[in-house]
Amino acid sequence: xxxxxxxxxxxxxxxxxxxxxxxxxxxxxxxxxxxxxxxxxxxxxxxxxxxxxxxxxxxxxxxxxxxxxxxxxxxxxxxxxxxxxxxxxxxxxxxxxxxxxxxxxxxxxxxxxxxxxxxxxxxxxxxxxxxxxxxxxxxxxxxxxxxxxxxxxxxxxxxxxxxxxxxxxxxxxxxxxxxxxxxxxxxxxxxxxxxxxxxxxxxxxxxxxxxxxxxxxxxxxxxxxxxxxxxxxxxxxxxxxxxxxxxxxxxxxxxxxxxxxxxxxxxxxxxxxxxxxxxxxxxxxxxxxxxxxxxxxxxxxxxxxxxxxxxxxxxxxxxxxxxxxxxxxxxxxxxx
Amino acid sequence: xxxxxxxxxxxxxxxxxxxxxxxxxxxxxxxxxxxxxxxxxxxxxxxxxxxxxxxxxxxxxxxxxxxxxxxxxxxxxxxxxxxxxxxxxxxxxxxxxxxxxxxxxxxxxxxxxxxxxxxxxxxxxxxxxxxxxxxxxxxxxxxxxxxxxxxxxxxxxxxxxxxxxxxxxxxxxxxxxxxxxxxxxxxxxxxxxxxxxxxxxxxxxxxxxxxxxxxxxxxxxxxxxxxxxxxxxxxxxxxxxxxxxxxxxxxxxxxxxxxxxxxxxxxxxxxxxxxxxxxxxxxxxxxxxxxxxxxxxxxxxxxxxxxxxxxxxxxxxxxxxxxxxxxxxxxxxxxxxxxxxxxxxxxxxxxxxxxxxxxxxxxxxxxxxxxxxxxxxxxxxxxxxxxxxxxxxxxxxxxxxxxxxxxxxxxxxxxxxxxxxxxxxxxxxx
Numbered sequence: 001x002x003x004x005x006x007x008x009x010x011x012x013x014x015x016x017x018x019x020x021x022x023x024x025x026x027x028x029x030x031x032x033x034x035x036x037x038x039x040x041x042x043x044x045x046x047x048x049x050x051x052x053x054x055x056x057x058x059x060x061x062x063x064x065x066x067x068x069x070x071x072x073x074x075x076x077x078x079x080x081x082x083x084x085x086x087x088x089x090x091x092x093x094x095x096x097x098x099x100x101x102x103x104x105x106x107x108x109x110x111x112x113x114x115x116x117x118x119x120x121x122x123x124x125x126x127x128x129x130x131x132x133x134x135x136x137x138x139x140x141x142x143x144x145x146x147x148x149x150x151x152x153x154x155x156x157x158x159x160x161x162x163x164x165x166x167x168x169x170x171x172x173x174x175x176x177x178x179x180x181x182x183x184x185x186x187x188x189x190x191x192x193x194x195x196x197x198x199x200x201x202x203x204x205x206x207x208x209x210x211x212x213x214x215x216x217x218x219x220x221x222x223x224x225x226x227x228x229x230x231x232x233x234x235x236x237x238x239x240x241x242x243x244x245x246x247x248x249x250x251x252x253x254x255x256x257x258x259x260x261x262x263x264x265x266x267x268x269x270x271x272x273x274x275x276x277x278x279x280x281x282x283x284x285x286x287x288x289x290x291x292x293x294x295x296x297x298x299x300x301x302x303x304x305x306x307x308x309x310x311x312x313x314x315x316x317x318x319x320x321x322x323x324x325x326x327x328x329x330x331x332x333x334x335x336x
Numbered sequence: 337x338x339x340x341x342x343x344x345x346x347x348x349x350x351x352x353x354x355x356x357x358x359x360x361x362x363x364x365x366x367x368x369x370x371x372x373x374x375x376x377x378x379x380x381x382x383x384x385x386x387x388x389x390x391x392x393x394x395x396x397x398x399x400x401x402x403x404x405x406x407x408x409x410x411x412x413x414x415x416x417x418x419x420x421x422x423x424x425x426x427x428x429x430x431x432x433x434x435x436x437x438x439x440x441x442x443x444x445x446x447x448x449x450x451x452x453x454x455x456x457x458x459x460x461x462x463x464x465x466x467x468x469x470x471x472x473x474x475x476x477x478x479x480x481x482x483x484x485x486x487x488x489x490x491x492x493x494x495x496x497x498x499x500x501x502x503x504x505x506x507x508x509x510x511x512x513x514x515x516x517x518x519x520x521x522x523x524x525x526x527x528x529x530x531x532x533x534x535x536x537x538x539x540x541x542x543x544x545x546x547x548x549x550x551x552x553x554x555x556x557x558x559x560x561x562x563x564x565x566x567x568x569x570x571x572x573x574x575x576x577x578x579x580x581x582x583x584x585x586x587x588x589x590x591x592x593x594x595x596x597x598x599x600x601x602x603x604x605x606x607x608x609x610x611x612x613x614x615x616x617x618x619x620x621x622x623x624x625x626x627x628x629x630x631x632x633x634x635x636x637x638x639x640x641x642x643x644x645x646x647x648x649x650x651x652x653x654x655x656x657x658x659x660x661x662x663x664x665x666x667x668x669x670x671x672x673x674x675x676x677x678x679x680x681x682x683x684x685x686x687x688x689x690x691x692x693x694x695x696x697x698x699x700x701x702x703x704x705x706x707x708x709x710x711x712x713x714x715x716x717x718x719x720x721x722x723x724x725x726x727x728x729x730x731x732x733x734x735x736x737x738x739x740x741x742x743x744x745x746x747x748x749x750x751x752x753x754x755x756x757x758x759x760x761x762x763x764x765x766x
Contacts, residue, residue, distance in 0.1 A: 205358035212350040212363055220344035228423040228436055229467030229482050235427070237457065238640055242577030242584060242668075243700040250704075250719035254712070262718040269705075269721040316711050323708040323717055 072111025104132025
């Protein structure tokens with residue numbers, strides 16, 4: 001709409017571009033439409049770079065950065081809907097009305113003395129506090145061009161611009177110069193101009209406090225780390241389990257897998273114990289022990305004879321069975 | 337010097353000024369204040385070197401498993417109260433309780449600090465340094481010093497078989513007068529005459545005395561006395577093997593102690609030798625009253641050595657005296673060690689003495705032998721059977737040489753040996 005009226009509109013997304021666009025010699029108006037991604041350093045840079053421009057407009061009141069711009073303006077909530085313009089600025093007509101007010105811009109006493117003028121007073125919750133306005137204009141100073149802060153971000157959107165007198169106000173405000181720079185900061189701009197106020201999320205004493213904590217930790221470590229006298233050496237005893245040789249022997253037997261010999265050892269041991277138990281000499285041969293043991297245990301003599309004198313087991317499982325049967329035979333003889 | 341946790345807390349208090357005045361300089365100023373406070377406290381602390389320490393009871397003795405106390409007397413020679421911590425340093429197995437003491441000795445006074453020792457292993461334990469840490473008046477810094485205050489505790493064998501001593505002594509008393517009945521003559525000594533009472537063996541009636549006294553008189557006999565008994569304890573590598581988490585040597589000592597106590601009561605002369613390649617302990621029971629104590633105390637620091645026992649060295653200890661003796665060899669029946677080391681020296685011993693070999697067997701072998709559930713267990717059982725048969729072979733080889741062999745698990749060996757001794761005594765075979 002502004003282009004139709006012969007106004008040159010540039011849309012930029014960084015403060016540097018905005019400064020460059022505004023400084024091309026033509027009288028320009030710089031508009032910040034959305035200040036969500038506007039950092040304080042980007043805003044200061046914008047103000048510094050556009051000293052030669054006609055006007056800088058913050059359409060949405062720029063609540064995040066307004067305080068840090070040192071314009072003597074602050075942001076509050078509007079207490080009531082403004083009735084009339086009640087001011088004489090070139091872009092405001094006497095009977096204008098506004099809607100969709102989001103913020104009330106409150107100039108300080110000092111700013112008022114320096115010539116800041118407000119339009120559309122919104123009153124104040126507390127009579128002691130100064131009244132806010134829907135729009136405040138700060139005249140050009142040595143550091144910046146004239147700045148207009150408007151607390152109606154919704155008024156210039158396509159949805160509401162046709163309501164009340166919004167359209168007229170906005171067009172008059174932005175159409176005051178032949179060149180309009182529409183500055184819409186993006187995240188790259190925010191990264192290029194890092195905020196200097198973000199650090200203040202932490203209280204100031206946190207840094208030194210961490211140093212104190214670290215020092216205290218070091219002192220604590222020193223206090224606890226100091227031994228009360230040296231370590232006393234202990235003459236350690238020799239630790240050898242007596243059964244170790246037998247266990248190693250078992251591993252050797254297992255590794256060699258000599259079932260023939262294993263069966264012979266087991267049978268010999270059982271035969272010897274049975275012979276002693278049955279009143280025979282300990283070295284009695286198996287063929288003499290077998291019938292006596294069979295009679296004592298009440299088992300068939302042939303089975304006992306095969307158990308004590310049979311062939312070597314064919315596999316590992318056979319050896320296990322043989323060992324268990326021998327133990328069973330001894331048990332039988334013992335309990336008979 | 338030493339800092340205390342209070343010093344760290346004091347440094348932490350620096351957060352207050354830092355919050356009130358958040359700046360780096362505040363931190364440095366606080367650190368400076370802290371350093372000054374710590375330094376001043378350190379300067380004002382009593383010097384530990386001016387506290388004299390003396391140990392009461394330098395050489396202690398305690399039976400393993402019991403507790404003993406050792407005391408340090410602290411004398412503060414300064415004009416200020418000495419406050420702080422004291423640690424009486426002992427090796428870990430001395431079992432010190434508590435580990436550190438809080439001490440406070442007023443100016444010019446003395447205080448006694450008592451540490452309880454519950455040793456966990458047999459042997460000698462020497463006290464290490466005593467460390468004294470005395471804090472300054474604010475308690476943020478302390479001065480620390482360690483000094484040697486001599487002390488020693490001898491941890492004696494627990495002698496668990498001593499509970500069997502009363503019953504064996506009763507058997508010994510029973511031998512009085514009765515031993516003669518079985519074997520008259522050899523190995524018995526005439527004691528006295530007394531009146532016949534019903535039940536006495538008629539063979540012990542002294543007819544000559546009866547004729548004189550006109551009523552029946554019997555002779556009484558007492559068991560042989562003043563026999564020489566030599567107990568040889570093998571401390572070589574085979575004695576280091578652990579059975580039920582105690583070395584075989586401990587069980588062997590237990591048996592030796594019970595036999596010493598019993599033989600001492602029976603008025604026999606007991607000699608104990610412990611050694612491997614050289615003799616580590618030698619007790620000749622000259623003084624019967626202190627015999628058991630001497631043995632228990634001399635054997636206390638003897639530990640198993642990882643060397644092969646040289647039996648000729650130990651045998652020469654036995655053959656020093658030509659008196660016929662009962663020689664008890666406490667050594668494990670390890671077939672190879674027995675065959676190569678012990679068997680060669682035995683004939684010379686057996687020729688002059690009665691020799692008994694007492695060995696500690698391992699109950700684990702019996703368990704291995706009986707476990708036949710799976711393949712692995714069966715191979716273990718085979719190995720255990722083989723070991724048992726080798727031990728039997730070694731035992732019968734010793735038996736053929738005329739040696740009595742006792743092979744018993746640790747808790748039974750002492751009783752078995754004592755009973756064997758009583759049996760020999762009963763039969764007058766010493």
